[in-house]
Amino acid sequence: MPTSVVHAAVGFLLAIGLLGKYYDRRALFVVLGIVLFPELDAALGLVMDGAHRTVFHTMVPSLVGGGLLYWDTTRTDSWLRGHWGEYGVRIAWVGLFVHTFAHLGFDWAHLSGINVLWPFVDQFVTLDGEVYISSTEGIVQTFVDISSDPDTGRRQIDAGQGGTTRDIHVSTPVQPSKEPVTGPVDRRFPIAVGGWQLYLIGTGAFALLARTFQTNRYEEDE
Amino acid sequence: MPPTLISIAVGVLVGIALLGAAFDRRSLGVVVIAAGLPDVDALLSLVIPGATNALLHSILIPVIAAGLLYYDTEQREESWLNKRYGWYGVRVAWVAIGSYVVAGIGLDLFSTESVALLYPLSDRYYAIVGRFVLSTQEGIVQTYIQFGDGWLKVASPGTTTTHHVDSWLHPASEDPARRLRLIESGWQAVLVVTAIVAIPAKVLVERGDR
Numbered sequence: 001m002p003t004s005v006v007h008a009a010v011g012f013l014l015a016i017g018l019l020g021k022y023y024d025r026r027a028l029f030v031v032l033g034i035v036l037f038p039e040l041d042a043a044l045g046l047v048m049d050g051a052h053r054t055v056f057h058t059m060v061p062s063l064v065g066g067g068l069l070y071w072d073t074t075r076t077d078s079w080l081r082g083h084w085g086e087y088g089v090r091i092a093w094v095g096l097f098v099h100t101f102a103h104l105g106f107d108w109a110h111l112s113g114i115n116v117l118w119p120f121v122d123q124f125v126t127l128d129g130e131v132y133i134s135s136t137e138g139i140v141q142t143f144v145d146i147s148s149d150p151d152t153g154r155r156q157i158d159a160g161q162g163g164t165t166r167d168i169h170v171s172t173p174v175q176p177s178k179e180p181v182t183g184p185v186d187r188r189f190p191i192a193v194g195g196w197q198l199y200l201i202g203t204g205a206f207a208l209l210a211r212t213f214q215t216n217r218y219e220e221d222e
Numbered sequence: 223m224p225p226t227l228i229s230i231a232v233g234v235l236v237g238i239a240l241l242g243a244a245f246d247r248r249s250l251g252v253v254v255i256a257a258g259l260p261d262v263d264a265l266l267s268l269v270i271p272g273a274t275n276a277l278l279h280s281i282l283i284p285v286i287a288a289g290l291l292y293y294d295t296e297q298r299e300e301s302w303l304n305k306r307y308g309w310y311g312v313r314v315a316w317v318a319i320g321s322y323v324v325a326g327i328g329l330d331l332f333s334t335e336s337v338a339l340l341y342p343l344s345d346r347y348y349a350i351v352g353r354f355v356l357s358t359q360e361g362i363v364q365t366y367i368q369f370g371d372g373w374l375k376v377a378s379p380g381t382t383t384t385h386h387v388d389s390w391l392h393p394a395s396e397d398p399a400r401r402l403r404l405i406e407s408g409w410q411a412v413l414v415v416t417a418i419v420a421i422p423a424k425v426l427v428e429r430g431d432r
Contacts, residue, residue, distance in 0.1 A: 002409070010416075013235055013236075013239055014235065014238075014239070014416070014420060016239040016240070017235075017238035017239040017240070017241075017242075017245075017420070017424055017427075018238070018420070018423055018424060018427050019427075020242075020427045020428065020430070020431045021431045086430075090427075090430075097419075097420075097423060101412070101415075101416040101419065101420075102416075105412040105415070105416060106409060106412055108408070108412065109407070109408025109409045109411065109412050110408070110409065126408070127408040127411060127412065128407065128408045129405075129407075129408070129411070130403065130405055130406050130407065131403075131404040131405040131411075132401050132402060132403045132404055132405075133401070133402040133404065134399060134400070134401045134402075135399050135400040135401075136399040137399075143408075143411060184359055185358070185359075186357055186358060186359040186360070187357070187358040188355050188356070188357045188358075189355070189356040189357075190353070190354070190355045190356075191354040191355065191356065192353065192354045192366075193353045193354075193355065194351065194352075194353065195331075195332035195333050195334070195349065195350055195351035195352070195366075196224075196332060196333065196409065198332055198350065198352075198354065198366060199328060199329060199331075199332035199333075199350075202324075202328065202332075203232065203235075203236070203324055203328070206236075206320070206324055207236065207239045207240060210239075210240055210320055211239070211240065214240065214242060214313075
């Protein structure tokens, strides 16, 4: 993973704007909980092979959850609106957005990626590549590579597919390696790796700090 | 520099987070332009040697801008900006300065491309790169900032005379093929997609809040 701190910072950056007038400390805590929740599958790694980046790191709940949320909030007798009002509806949508983009999105592009369609398809996918415009080659992108096999002529699509839960293990502090190692075990809790991760943490912190200095226009209008 | 497109994406996210009730197409445009503006110094480097990531990436520019804005809106009896554009103008101006610092300068500072942060007072390039890890074997590992000789040190690839920041406008090599990089890696792609999706989401939010 880009570290949990990075997920939280990007989550806050997104949540501040999207919570809008429902922005308050309680809503931020709910969003923080949602954005950190998927990391719990690291603990499941102790009982299931390759559980981290698989069980809670799949796009399936986002799709199903988005559908359910849309269905519930557009019907006349909405359960969510009845219980928590517009505040709850907003937090649910923001939570879904933050979970999908700030957590799954960034893990997708990191190390072995995420198990996108688990449990339907057991396949880790990593987003990696670049896009540039070259004066000699034109527009070049290397994220998805479509080519045909020279021997069989079959079309191949390479979007960064890796292994399955059987052979992929993403190191976590709970389970640094798949097989037990002899000697002292090094458990690492990364806070930030590389300039860009520290940068994203700083950007999230900046947004939170700046937001506390801002006057609330909505209250002024009332 | 990380590509200007990434600065723009961060600018969009900063604008969405901080514009609040002032969010509309025009204000987001101003904030995004502020995010991309520092990279114009790559063009100026064709005339001024070593201007890339220095001339407009100097922290002095937003500091002076913030000082002027503070003077105008807080110190003067009648603020020019407030009189002309009201609450909206003041909010957009502050967010634009924040976007210039965070999305325009900051993104380059936290990469190996590096930024001459104190230009023209100092022509040294700075890059804050490293890692910060808690390890049960090695303890706290922190390599972003080094402590030495009573000074805080960060990585520096050189000064404006010794270090050339490559850009498609001013490439380092004589190779005639030029490359305008848009996205360099997976996380940058995710950031761009997130920014693109966040715009309609924010539009819906603002519609619901009014």
